[in-house]
Amino acid sequence: MPVKLQEVVFYTTSEACRLAGTNRNTFLRWVREGKFPDVAHRNRNGWRLFVESDISRLKQCVNLVQKTTDE
Template sequence: MSLQLKGTTYYRTAEVCELAGISRTTLFRWLKNDLLGAAVARDRRGWRLFTEAEAELLKAEANRVDGASAGD
């Protein structure tokens, strides 16, 4: 369930993974490689929270295609 804080919608790790269509392992690897930079929000328990913009960035990365296809 997403959170509303000061007019901003935040998603928890499992939610953002589902929205982007990626696994938790992939998310954590991308975070380790600074895909979103260091400014990931956290709740009072220290759990990561992701904005809608960050969720869209993860979704775009998940759907990115590199290079030419095998038939080219």
């Protein structure tokens, strides 16, 4: 469930990946391999927190990968 703080909505990694249409493990691999920049926000436990712009970038990345694999 997204969390709203000071009018900004934050999503967990699993929520963001579900919205973007990719698997959480795939996203984490992309970050490790430097194919996707890590997000700027983390909670006190060190877990990634995504904002809408992060999810939009992730969707673009997913669409690009799907486009290249369809060719």
